[in-house]
Amino acid sequence: MLNKALLPVAILFLSINAIAQFKTNVAAYYNYMNAAKVSVVKKNYKDAVASFEKAKAVLRPFKEDLELASYWYEVLNNDKQAVYYYNESILNGYAADDTALYPEYYRYRANAIEVTAFVTGIDSLKKEFDRNSNIEFSLLIKELHTKDQFVRNDDLLYNKDTIIKAFAYKQLAAVDADNLDRLVKYFKRYGIPCAYQLSDDIMNNFRILVHHHMAEQSSNDKKEQLRKLVTTAIYDGSLPNTFLYTALDWEHIACCKKQLYGTYTARTASRKITYDNIEDIAHVDDRRRAWLLLPLYWSMRYNFEENYQLPEGYTFKE
DSSP: OOOGGGHHHHHHHHHHHHHHHSOHHHHHHHHHHHHHHHHHHTTOHHHHHHHHHHHHHHSOOOHHHHHHHHHHHHHTTOHHHHHHHHHHHHHTTOOOOOGGGSOHHHHSOTTSHHHHHHHHHHHHHHHHHHHHSOHHHHHHHHHHHHHHHHTTOHHHHTOSSHHHHHHHHHHHHHHHHHHHHHHHHHHHHHOOOOGGGSOHHHHHHHHHHHHHHHSOSSOOHHHHHHHHHHHHHHHTTSSOTTSSHHHHHHHHHHHHSSBSSOOSEEEOTTOOEEEOSBTTGGGHHHHHHHTTOOOHHHHHHHHHTTSBOOOTTOOOOO
């Protein structure tokens, strides 16, 4: 735990040091995407897609950003680009299972020839993604995630029988240790796959596994190795910059009862969405900047539109 008296200085050093670790093109990508999201808040979708196109020129976009770009082009009534980027998101692992998220033209013209071709094409795109995905890693993640969830059975972990409860926690510790060991060994041998090689489900399961290892208050060599490997993959642009910071928030909550970045929301008396219990609120944007995340102000406006309230003690000047 950081000495709170030294926290602002430590945060400043962390921010400068972390930003310096991002590859130049990766940092540029997030700067452009952040500019795009600010433009969306301001309802300026032309600037948003212009910033996205600049981001795309420096780094292969993440599937979630391709899906965003599809919607932004849809708002501009550019069906051609909207469908193009929607299809690109599928080629990068986006599930595309929710028809409500299809580009507007294809949601409301079910009998049109173009729509039939679009829907038929989705299956072809998914098969193409499957051919290019990292099957070996995906199978590993499925196995480890299944074990991870099995040993987190609340009926066992919170059983009134102390013998059952003790056995359940012993099994949990054993499975977590084995999962962590296998992840680290895989990454040391093969590296961490790029996000575009992994489906939505695998990415989510992978994130859950890492979260469970990072969020533990205890520290050990394998955990720190995993932290370093995942962080490096984020700096290199293999994983999105949102991959780890939620787990780091939870890790800090476990030790210090406060979050570092603003990932866990609360409701005000007027039912507005806010963040509470943020460590050293005056420097939260310094910590967020270390991961090239939007300032909390723009993030809340982008994600919650008008239904937000800035945390107490937080100020931001546009």
